[in-house]
Amino acid sequence: MSQVHLQLVDLCVSFNGFRAVNNLNLSVNKGELRCLIGPNGAGKTTALDLICGKTRALSGEIRLDGRNLAAMEDYQIARAGVGRKFQVPSVFRQLTVRDNLEVALCRKPGVMANLFRGGRSGEGLEHLAEFVGLADQLDEPAANLSHGQTQWLEIALLLAQDSELILLDEPTAGMTAQETRKTADICNRLKGKHTIIVVEHDMGFVRDIGDVLSVMHQGSLLAEGTADEISANERVREVYLGSMGIHGA
Numbered sequence: 001m002s003q004v005h006l007q008l009v010d011l012c013v014s015f016n017g018f019r020a021v022n023n024l025n026l027s028v029n030k031g032e033l034r035c036l037i038g039p040n041g042a043g044k045t046t047a048l049d050l051i052c053g054k055t056r057a058l059s060g061e062i063r064l065d066g067r068n069l070a071a072m073e074d075y076q077i078a079r080a081g082v083g084r085k086f087q088v089p090s091v092f093r094q095l096t097v098r099d100n101l102e103v104a105l106c107r108k109p110g111v112m113a114n115l116f117r118g119g120r121s122g123e124g125l126e127h128l129a130e131f132v133g134l135a136d137q138l139d140e141p142a143a144n145l146s147h148g149q150t151q152w153l154e155i156a157l158l159l160a161q162d163s164e165l166i167l168l169d170e171p172t173a174g175m176t177a178q179e180t181r182k183t184a185d186i187c188n189r190l191k192g193k194h195t196i197i198v199v200e201h202d203m204g205f206v207r208d209i210g211d212v213l214s215v216m217h218q219g220s221l222l223a224e225g226t227a228d229e230i231s232a233n234e235r236v237r238e239v240y241l242g243s244m245g246i247h248g249a
């Protein structure tokens with residue numbers, strides 16, 4: 001039976017009286033990849049901000065394996081296993097890919113880090129680089145990486161830190177079609193090993209990776225289902241996808 005990993009219960013936040021997240025309820029199972037979609041301003045990024053502690057909830061609960069994250073500081077939430085990839089990457093540009101990974105592996109000597117470290121020194125780091133397609137760039141400064149490669153490095157840094165729950169905010173923004181396909185492949189290979197929430201507008205990508213899609217509108221959950229179910233949902237078409245559904249978005 002599936003085990004609930006993350007649960008948002010009646011979550012609310014206001015900015016100057018405006019309810020950006022309004023009684024949001026969401027439940028994500030362990031090892032699941034959930035896509036969070038919806039129109040601009042629906043509150044998707046704010047929901048990720050609340051989960052990782054960047055923004056404090058006005059009310060409601062954020063339960064990770066039953067622990068209430070809403071009462072924790074952002075560093076405690078990171079330590080509890082929540083990793084967030086922001087739209088702007090936060091890699092050390094002057095360091096090589098290898099050094100970036102080394103720093104991340106040193107920060108968190110947990111299960112996944114040890115797994116990727118492998119038996120011999122450096123072996124796991126190379127495994128991690130290979131996993132995200134950067135094995136040939138290990139000795140390149142991060143500043144020399146392409147836009148797509150930089151995004152993949154950041155995903156590798158989250159893996160190195162043992163984040164059980166990974167939050168990806170528009171991971172394919174600015175990517176070429178080929179880079180987007182590669183990112184979908186990375187996401188698909190992470191399924192079952194990590195719980196992942198992906199905020200995206202690229203519906204082709206969402207269709208490639210998302211088993212279940214949650215649609216937000218005006219701070220709340222509007223609909224939830226498979227890509228086909230969401231594509232056929234009249235209300236979702238009205239507020240977000242348009243008359244063609246996912247195929248036309």
Ligand SMILES: Nc1ncnc2c1ncn2[C@@H]1O[C@H](COP(=O)(O)OP(=O)(O)OP(=O)(O)O)[C@@H](O)[C@H]1O
Nearest residue numbers: 015016019020038039040041042043044045046047
């Ligand atoms: N720190 C803030 N201060 C004031 N208003 C904010 C703040 N953060 C978000 N908002 C507002 O909250 C609403 C939700 O924003 P959010 O970025 O979460 O939407 P989104 O669904 O991620 O949109 P997009 O798809 O365009 O990224 C917007 O109206 C936004 O202007």
